[in-house]
Every structure is written in C-alpha cells, then in structure tokens.
Amino acid sequence: MEFYGTTVTGEARGYTWNPRTGYQQVVVYTGTPAELETLSANAISNGYSVRYVPDQQGGYGSLEVTYGAAETQDPAVPLSDEWSLIGNDLEKSIFEHPSVTSEQETWEPSEKVNFKAAIEAALRGDGTTAADLLAPLPAGSVQLADSLYDELAKGVEAYTVSQFVLRHTVVITSNSTIQPVLTNVGKVYSTAALQSAENIPGTIKFSLPDGYWLKRTPTVDQYGTDKWQITQEYWHADSYSTFLYEEAT
Numbered sequence: 001m002e003f004y005g006t007t008v009t010g011e012a013r014g015y016t017w018n019p020r021t022g023y024q025q026v027v028v029y030t031g032t033p034a035e036l037e038t039l040s041a042n043a044i045s046n047g048y049s050v051r052y053v054p055d056q057q058g059g060y061g062s063l064e065v066t067y068g069a070a071e072t073q074d075p076a077v078p079l080s081d082e083w084s085l086i087g088n089d090l091e092k093s094i095f096e097h098p099s100v101t102s103e104q105e106t107w108e109p110s111e112k113v114n115f116k117a118a119i120e121a122a123l124r125g126d127g128t129t130a131a132d133l134l135a136p137l138p139a140g141s142v143q144l145a146d147s148l149y150d151e152l153a154k155g156v157e158a159y160t161v162s163q164f165v166l167r168h169t170v171v172i173t174s175n176s177t178i179q180p181v182l183t184n185v186g187k188v189y190s191t192a193a194l195q196s197a198e199n200i201p202g203t204i205k206f207s208l209p210d211g212y213w214l215k216r217t218p219t220v221d222q223y224g225t226d227k228w229q230i231t232q233e234y235w236h237a238d239s240y241s242t243f244l245y246e247e248a249t
Helices: 033-045 098-103 109-124 130-134 141-153 191-197
Strands: 009-018 022-031 049-053 061-067 080-093 158-173 188-190 212-215 219-224 227-237
Touching: 022 033, 033 049, 033 061, 098 141, 109 141, 130 141, 188 191, 191 212
Parallel strands: none
Antiparallel strands: 009 022, 022 061, 049 061, 080 158, 158 227, 188 212, 212 227, 219 227
C-alpha cells in the first residue's frame, strides 16, 4: 500500500454537554497508521480518550479523540458545585457521655480526675474501694460511679454518637485555576461564621444546625481524564474545647 501525503487531517464532530462533566468534543483525524499512532500517544499522555479505527484495506485510518472541559470550560468556573448534609458515626469515651459531663459540670478538674481514678481502682480490684475514694467528692458522685461501674464492668468503654457532616464537592477541569482552600483547616467555625466565611448558598434545601463546625483537610481526586474533584468537609459538634481547637478567623 502506498500513501500519498503525510499530513493528518481532522474533522470536528460537534459538542456534547453534561452538567457534571461540561463540554466534550470528538475530533476525527485521518492519516497514515504511523502518524495516527504518534497522535494517539500524545493524546493519551495528555489524558484524552482515543479510539483508533484502521482502514479495512490497510490504508489511511481514523483516530477519534475526545477533547473535554479543559478546552471548552472557563478555568475560573467549576463544572459542578454541590453542597450536601450527611451523617457520620463516631465513638466517644463513656466518660464523655452527657450523663457524666452534666453531673460534673460544676466539679473542679481535680475532682474529675479523682472520680475517674476511683472507678479505675474499683475495676482493677486492687484493694482500694471506690466508696473511700469517692467520699470527698461532690454529692451525686457515688450514684454516677455505680452507673459507670456497671457499664465498664461489662466491657463498655465507648458509645456511638451521630453527627452532622457538611460536604462541599467541586468538580473542576485539569487546567482550572480553582484550588483547595487550606485556610482554617483544623479550626472551628460557629454556624453563623461558617455560612458567612464559606459562602454557603441560600438556595440549599436544608438548614444547618446550631453549634460548631471543624474544618477538615480537603481531598482531591481525579474524576476523569481531564477533571478533578475537590471535597471539603465540616464536622459538627454541640460544643468544643478551646484548649484543643482554635476558632477560625
């Protein structure tokens, strides 16, 4: 087979649009197998989808290259921008249970330490009675200790709580100027401060509960050959330790 000319020709086959993936365009190139092999390798290295169709007689073949959002989308605008409110389960120490913390709300730190020591001593059976250790502690400590002792003796050391998680998911093109926002990661927002700082749209179909939100480290995943997904989460709590966490500024 003899080929005449070595210039690859391309013909655009129009656009398709998907609200999640943006525009896509298929361009069909015609040329010799060697030329199309080079073009295919370049297209694949740049993350494009390709489909090679050889000529049935061994002559000029065709190569379909699907160009995506990187060529058609404004790099400053995401392909999709979604907010969702989901649930997350986590385990907390039994000593953090509201029945314990509410009883100990007015206790001194040393009294809380001695209370826990009394429970642990009773569980070890080291000869020290919980009653002796609890004697100088505030009223109500004995009854609370009995309840905790019963649970701990059964091997219960933690309990499950369900919390709200606010998730922000953005899909961008590979040439996008949008970047994950690392400011205030690991810091806490009040609900009002979060709504203001993170520009949460007023059109979302749910109301955020009052409380505080811990900004987690964002994740970035490849979403397609020319797309990336940035996921940012905020974990809710009714209260937080000002010793362990800083307020977002």
